[in-house]
Structure formats: structure tokens, C-alpha cells
Amino acid sequence: IFYLDKPSPCLFIHFIGLNFSFNNNMNDFVIGSDILDIGSRKVDLRKRNQIAPAGSPPFLEIPNELPVPPVNNPAEFVRSNFSSACGNSDSKQEVKFAKGTTTLAFKFNGGIIVSVDSRSTMGAYIASGTVKKVIEINPFLLGTMAGGAADCSFWERNLGTQCRLYELRNGRRISVASAAQLLANTMASYRGYGLSMGTMITGWDETGPQLYYVDDDGTRLKGRYFSVGSGSTYAYGILDTHYRPDLTVEEAVDLGKRAIYHATHRDAYSGGINNLYHVTAEGWKFIHAIDVNDMHYQFEEERQNSMQE
Amino acid sequence: MDTVLAITFKGGVVLAADQSNARSIISYQSNIDKIKELTSHSAMGVAGPNCDLVRFTEYIAKNLALYKLNHDGTQLSTKAQANFCRSELAEALRKGPYQVNLLLGGFDKDVGQSLYYMDYLAALEKVNYGAHGHASNFCLSIMDKEYRDDLSEDAALKVIDHCIHEIHTRFLISQPNFMVKVIDKDGVRVVKFGGDPADT
Numbered sequence: 001i002f003y004l005d006k007p008s009p010c011l012f013i014h015f016i017g018l019n020f021s022f023n024n025n026m027n028d029f030v031i032g033s034d035i036l037d038i039g040s041r042k043v044d045l046r047k048r049n050q051i052a053p054a055g056s057p058p059f060l061e062i063p064n065e066l067p068v069p070p071v072n073n074p075a076e077f078v079r080s081n082f083s084s085a086c087g088n089s090d091s092k093q094e095v096k097f098a099k100g101t102t103t104l105a106f107k108f109n110g111g112i113i114v115s116v117d118s119r120s121t122m123g124a125y126i127a128s129g130t131v132k133k134v135i136e137i138n139p140f141l142l143g144t145m146a147g148g149a150a151d152c153s154f155w156e157r158n159l160g161t162q163c164r165l166y167e168l169r170n171g172r173r174i175s176v177a178s179a180a181q182l183l184a185n186t187m188a189s190y191r192g193y194g195l196s197m198g199t200m201i202t203g204w205d206e207t208g209p210q211l212y213y214v215d216d217d218g219t220r221l222k223g224r225y226f227s228v229g230s231g232s233t234y235a236y237g238i239l240d241t242h243y244r245p246d247l248t249v250e251e252a253v254d255l256g257k258r259a260i261y262h263a264t265h266r267d268a269y270s271g272g273i274n275n276l277y278h279v280t281a282e283g284w285k286f287i288h289a290i291d292v293n294d295m296h297y298q299f300e301e302e303r304q305n306s307m308q309e
Numbered sequence: 310m311d312t313v314l315a316i317t318f319k320g321g322v323v324l325a326a327d328q329s330n331a332r333s334i335i336s337y338q339s340n341i342d343k344i345k346e347l348t349s350h351s352a353m354g355v356a357g358p359n360c361d362l363v364r365f366t367e368y369i370a371k372n373l374a375l376y377k378l379n380h381d382g383t384q385l386s387t388k389a390q391a392n393f394c395r396s397e398l399a400e401a402l403r404k405g406p407y408q409v410n411l412l413l414g415g416f417d418k419d420v421g422q423s424l425y426y427m428d429y430l431a432a433l434e435k436v437n438y439g440a441h442g443h444a445s446n447f448c449l450s451i452m453d454k455e456y457r458d459d460l461s462e463d464a465a466l467k468v469i470d471h472c473i474h475e476i477h478t479r480f481l482i483s484q485p486n487f488m489v490k491v492i493d494k495d496g497v498r499v500v501k502f503g504g505d506p507a508d509t
Contacts, residue, residue: 188360191405213337218360221330222509223338233335 068193079194100269102231103133103144104239104259105200105211107224110249112202112209112279114142115256117231117264117292118272120149129272137163139283141179141203146229147196147216155197159183176203180212180220188218198228204281227259231267235259249278253287257295264292311343311356312444312484314472315412316452317422317437318465321493322414325469326354327444327476328486328504336483340504344490347373351387351415352490352497353394356441357429361407369394387415391425391433399431410441416492440472447479448472462491466500 068074100121105114116133119126133145135153137160145152162182166174180201187195197216204210213219213226225243227235238259247255256276264271274295276287312327326343329336344354345366353369355362372393377384385393391413401407406429413425426432426439438452439445455468466489473487486503 184360188364191360215332215360217358218364219330219332219358220363221338221341221359224509226337236335 075192075194079192100267101133101146101229102227102235102260102263102267102270103146103200103229104227104232104235104256105144105202105225106239106243106252106256107209107211108243108245108247108252110247110252110278110280111204112211113252113256114144114200114202114277114279114284115260116144116275117260117270118275119264119270121269126271131272132275134275134277135160136284137179137201137203138167138173140173140205140279141176141201142277142279142284143183143202144200144228146198146232151195151197151216152199155183155186155195156199158186159201173205175205175207176201176210176212177207177222179203180214183214184218184220187214187216191217200226200228202279204279204283209279227263229263229270231263231270234263234266238262253278257288257290258299261292261295261299265296310482311442312476312480312487313343313354313356313410313412313441314444314448314452314469315354315414315424315439316456316460316465316468317414317424318460318462319458320422321416321462321491322422322424323462323465323469323489323491323500324352324354324412324414325473325487325489326356327442327484328488328502328506329484330359331482339486340502340506340508342488342502342506344488345370346497347390347413348377348384348415349496350384350417350492350494351390351413352492353411353413354441355409355411357407357409361409365397365407365409369397386417386420387413387423387425388420388435390415391427391435395427395431395433398427398429402431412439412441414492416494418494422492438468443482444472444476444480444484447475451475462493466491 069077071077100119101117103116105112114134118129118131118133120128120131131149135143135145135156137143137156141163143156143159145156159179159182163174163179166178183199183201187197195216199214200211201214202211211223211226213221213223213228225239227239239255242255253276257274260274271292273289273291275289278285278287310331314325316323324344328341328343329339330341331337343356343362344352346352347370353366355366373385373390394411394413398407408429410429411427413427414423416422424436424439426434426436438456440448440452451471452468455471469489476484488502488506489500491498491500
């Protein structure tokens with residue numbers, strides 16, 4: 001998935017789930033097998049088996065802090081060489097992280113609609129057209145992903161772990177406001193390290209439907225509707241014009257669908273499939289997964305039909 | 310990019326702040342309340358990124374509440390609160406600085422109204438009026454001309470209105486909504502706002 005132009009000499013950089021090795025002298029890691037091993041956790045399992053013998057239950061490792069490169073200024077190093085910034089400010093980097101998105105969510109009288117695309121781009125290359133950008137944290141909490149794919153999926157998964165621990169410790173489900181605050185605190189503690197994440201945490205708790213926008217610089221905003229990602233401006237155009245709190249469920253689903261379609265039509269970094277969820281007091285429900293290309297021809301046909309009338 | 314304005318009058322302080330939160334070319338919200346109440350008779354208008362704004366104001370407000378609980382209901386004076394804020398900013402400056410500029414206003418029974426100007430480098434100064442952000446370039450001259458020692462509350466609100474009108478006329482960035490609060494002997498109250506912060 002990652003194509004390395006030239007390896008940097010004598011530098012070992014460890015990312016959770018991804019292992020690069022540039023130095024032949026490392027004992028545990030062999031050049032070649034790790035590069036093909038991307039995504040699998042064979043190396044982690046090897047290490048873990050040394051500590052806990054086979055047959056014992058797996059222990060849950062919540063990283064309190066990520067290991068950072070052993071350089072003088074790790075924040076600056078990580079920010080300038082491994083950041084996942086928007087636009088093409090990472091064109092000088094060896095590794096261009098996966099990003100590019102349109103996600104949106106809005107509250108209305110019938111609950112919350114969450115609608116996302118599914119394209120992941122690395123520079124001008126479409127890495128995937130089937131990314132799941134909505135994370136199901138628990139049956140009543142959803143999180144969306146925009147920005148760096150790795151940052152989003154890792155930290156939202158981490159948020160899911162923290163939410164489950166809260167449930168076990170307190171005997172009740174976590175509120176959406178608290179879940180959003182946990183994520184915002186994590187982002188605040190990694191400020192300046194070049195993380196890129198723009199997410200919406202949404203769900204239904206005792207206070208009703210809630211929608212929070214959480215950012216990689218620790219911003220946490222409560223609102224009626226948000227759109228995040230490279231195509232968000234196009235989605236805002238549709239949302240701002242046609243949003244009303246008293247939409248019916250069908251109208252709301254249609255609005256969410258159309259806003260994503262128009263964003264994918266204009267933004268090169270968004271596309272693929274529109275995944276749409278509806279959150280109600282009973283929890284979230286997956287509504288549909290429609291290819292935006294099919295939507296294009298369907299809307300075109302509708303336009304022709306209405307013109308002929 | 311945020312705007313915070315403040316002016317003292319005979320018997321209190323007027324604080325005003327814009328209500329927008331934006332990133333690059335997108336405005337995310339325009340009903341944010343950036344004037345945080347610290348105690349019953351003091352509040353601070355804060356300019357800076359949302360993260361630091363929330364973290365710093367909640368930290369200060371909760372510490373002031375804790376002081377009151379620990380000291381039999383005694384509240385810190387505005388001067389003491391301002392110096393506490395300054396020392397927290399200064400200590401964090403070389404570790405993980407809060408990028409906030411603030412105007413802290415309060416009313417004490419013995420001293421009357423007071424306004425303190427603080428910036429992100431932990432400078433502190435007691436002033437009669439002040440402004441933070443790019444808007445300060447436009448508004449300080451208006452306040453310099455129109456400030457008097459014996460302003461009434463209505464006159465002070467009028468000065469703030471002149472400043473907001475100037476921002477809407479000349480400032481490049483759109484800040485359509487402003488929150489205006491007054492602190493006097495009866496406490497902190499909201500005078501007017503453009504966007505309702507509870508409308509979320």
C-alpha cells in the first residue's frame with residue numbers, strides 16, 4: 001500500500017499496526033518480511049507471546065502514549081515528515097497518507113442522519129473506493145472519519161475502548177458529550193504532532209440526539225449540522241440551502257444522499273459509495289450504500305423527466 | 310481572528326466578543342459564547358483557538374470555585390483572579406502554552422469595576438478599555454476618543470456598538486454575530502447576542 005521511494009538510513013520508526021524497518025541491524029525485524037507484513041500483527045503477536053504464554057487471555061493494551069522517533073524535536077519531525085495535511089502540502093513527503101473525504105451529519109426532528117462517501121486518496125492515486133468512514137462505536141454512538149485515514153481509524157477505535165471501559169466502571173452508557181470530550185482531550189495532548197482528524201461524534205443519550213464536531217487541534221463544537229472533509233464546502237451548499245428541522249425521515253435521507261452526491265461530483269478526492277445511517281432513540285440503523293455514479297444517472301433522468309413535464 | 314472588546318463605565322464593565330468559529334475558508338458555527346463567567350461578579354472574554362479557550366477558562370473557573378469552597382465562601386477579588394490567570398499562563402508558557410488573549414472584567418463591592426488586559430505571553434495590565442484581535446486595529450481609536458471616566462452604562466454600550474459597526478464596515482473577515490455582556494453590582498448578565506449559544 002505504501003510505496004517507498006528511498007529508505008532513510010539508520011532510522012527506526014514504529015507506528016501501531018505498521019512496521020517499517022530501514023536498519024539491518026535490528027534483531028527483531030527483518031527487511032522484506034515487514035514490508036509485506038503491513039496490516040498484520042504477526043510481529044506484535046510474536047512479542048506478546050514472549051510475555052504471556054499461549055492459553056492465557058489476551059491483555060488489552062491501551063497505549064497511554066504513542067512511541068515517537070528518538071530525535072531532538074519529535075513533534076516537529078513527525079509534523080514535517082509524516083503529516084497528513086490537506087491539499088498537497090505533503091507533496092515533499094516520502095509517504096503520503098490516505099485522506100480526502102466528504103462526511104456530513106445533521107440533527108432533525110426525526111433523529112440524526114449521518115452520510116459519508118467512501119474514497120481514500122494518496123496524492124493523485126485512489127487508494128480505495130470502499131472505505132468505511134463511519135465507525136460504529138457502540139449501538140448508540142457513531143463516529144465519522146475525515147482527514148488522515150490512519151489517525152481517524154486508530155483514535156476512534158481507541159475512543160471505543162475508552163467508552164467500553166466507562167460502561168464497565170460506571171454501569172451505564174457514556175453520554176455523547178463525554179465521549180466527544182475524551183476524544184478532544186486525546187487530540188489536545190498530541191497538538192503539534194501533525195495528526196489530521198476531523199470527526200463528528202453523534203448519538204442518542206438521555207439528553208436526546210447530540211452531534212459534536214471534534215478536530216485534530218482539540219476543537220470540540222456542539223451543533224445542529226456539520227460537514228467535514230475536502231468536499232465539505234460543496235455539501236454545505238446543499239445542506240445550508242435545504243436543511244429544515246422539520247424534515248420527514250424520507251426527506252432527510254434524500255438530503256443527506258444528495259449533499260454527498262454533489263460533493264463527490266465536484267471534489268476529486270471524494271467518491272465511491274454513499275453510506276448513510278439514521279440515529280434514533282433506539283440506536284443507529286444502517287440505511288443504504290449507493291454508488292454515487294448510479295445516483296448521477298438517476299438524478300439526471302429525474303431532471304430530464306421534470307423538464308419534459 | 311477572534312474579536313474581544315471591553316470598556317469600563319461607572320458601576321460596571323461591558324464585554325463584547327464575536328461568535329464565530331472558523332477554519333481556513335469554512336465557518337463552522339456562529340453562535341459561540343466566548344465570554345465565560347468565572348464567578349458571580351466576574352467574566353472574561355477570550356480570543357484564541359477553541360481548544361485552548363475551553364481548557365483554560367474551565368480550568369480557571371473551576372479553580373476559583375474550589376478556592377471559594379476551601380475558604381468558607383470567600384470569593385477572590387477581580388485583581389486576585391487576574392493575577393491567578395496571569396501566573397497560570399506564565400507557568401504554561403514554557404511547557405505547553407495556552408494561545409489565549411483575554412480581557413477579564415469584574416465588579417467588587419469595595420473597589421468597584423475593574424478590567425484587566427492579558428495576552429498569550431502572560432502580560433497583565435489594568436486598563437479602562439481594551440480590544441484583542443485584528444479588530445483592535447480599528448476599534449482602539451474609537452475607544453480612545455470616546456472613553457470618559459464617568460460613562461454611564463448606556464453610553465458604554467453605545468461605544469461598543471460603534472466598534473462593532475466599524476468591524477462590520479471595515480474588517481475583511483465576516484463576523485456577523487456579537488455577544489455583549491455587562492458586569493455590575495447585580496452580577497453578570499447578557500445584554501444581547503446575534504446567535505443563540507443554546508441553539509444547538
